[in-house]
Amino acid sequence: MPISMRSNSGCVFTATATVCCLSEDKMFELENECIKYAVIGDPVAHSVSPAMQNAGFMAAGLDERYGKYHVKPEDLAGFTEFARHNLYGFNATVPHKSALIPLLDEVAPAALAANSVNTVIVRNGKLYGDSTDGYGLESALQEAFGLEIAGSRIVMLGAGGAAQATAFEFVTRQAAQLTIINRTKSKAEALAAHLAGKSTALTALGNDETALIAAAVENSDVVIQATSAGLHENDAPPLELELLKNAPAVFDMIYKNTAVLQYARSHNIPCADGRGMLLHQGAKSFSLWTQRPAPLAAMRSALDMALNK
Structure with a gap:
């Protein structure tokens, strides 16, 4: 039997067997009660x-x-x-x-x-x-590359929501250097300005500053791909891929075989996709909700199975 209620704003929400959202009526239906x-x-x-x-x-x-x-x-x-x-x-x-x-x-x-x-x-x-994004990324970097954030030189592609949270984590955990690269340079600059005042040295670059990007990548400990590029099949790469040729390691927050990861693998650059980050941020969310430790092994096994289908 569907369970319906009306919110204070007059929106109707119903628990039934389907998932949907209707624009004006704002009806959301639960897949299962x-x-x-x-x-x-x-x-x-x-x-x-x-x-x-x-x-x-x-x-x-x-x-x-x-x-x-x-x-x-x-x-x-x-x-x-x-x-x-x-x-x-x-x-x-x-x-x-x-x-x-x-x-x-x-x-x-x-x-x-x-x-x-x-x-x-x-x-x-x-x-x-x-x-929990920052925690998830830090845990994934430790697993994939044995990398500690404190004292590291990090290049990050992107300045959106996930990038903001992880950049804050990098600064809070005292990364030595954080270079933020974004298609729209003003967004990278705004994020750098927002993070200023800590011990981390901050640099903001636009995608077209290729010489500076190449130098930052070569002198880094890891490149983090934190844009949504690769989420869809025909997405353009977040920057010219050749700029990554001297990267010591590449981590893509997307858990798909993105253009960035394909390039890294073809050039024998140590790399990892976003499944480790997804696992650890999800485990942290689980603990926040339930007030108990997350069963990490079971969650990892299910995640790998779902991604390998």
């Missing part, structure tokens, strides 16, 4: 977070389910109102990580400073935002 956690995004069909989180709940002996919702930007406010009354927590991916912030009741200081939230905890009808 048991679902109390979810990931939202636009797009979101590609997400393998449900496989990973559901494996975690099962391994932990928790009778919970995790789904996914395609939420367009114009429907985000309606979804958060729905979540207050129907969910225990949710993850957010592009393009919602910054737009969520003013819709939440409380945001962790680090997430607020980074202007990026990827995890929301629902308690007593209130929404609490946090970011």
Whole structure:
């Protein structure tokens, strides 16, 4: 039997067997009444977070389910109102990580400073935002390359939501150098200005400053690909790939075989995709929601299985 309710804004939310969102009416329908956690995004069909989180709940002996919702930007406010009354927590991916912030009741200081939230905890009808992206990336870098952020020289491609959160993590954990490269240089400069005041040396470059990019890459410890380039099959690379030829290591936050990763592999550059980051940020979200350690092995196995299909 579907369960329906009307929010304070007049939006109707129904728990039934299908997932959908209707623009003006802002109707969101649960895949199953048991679902109390979810990931939202636009797009979101590609997400393998449900496989990973559901494996975690099962391994932990928790009778919970995790789904996914395609939420367009114009429907985000309606979804958060729905979540207050129907969910225990949710993850957010592009393009919602910054737009969520003013819709939440409380945001962790680090997430607020980074202007990026990827995890929301629902308690007593209130929404609490946090970011686990930085933690996830740091853990993944340690696993893939044995890299410690403190004292490292990092080149980061991108200045969007995930890049903001990870850049804040790099600065907070005292990376020696952070070079931010973005197609629109002013966005890289704005992020660098926002991060200024710590011990990390900051540089902002535009994609067309090829000589400076090549030098920064060669003198770095790792290049982080933090844009959404590669999420879709025909996406253009985030920069001229030849600029990566002297990179010591490449980490792409996308968990697909992107052009950046293909180039790195073909040139024998140590590299890793974003599955390690997804695993560790998801495990951190799991712990924030449940107040218990995440069953990492079960979540890793489910994630690998989902990505290798």
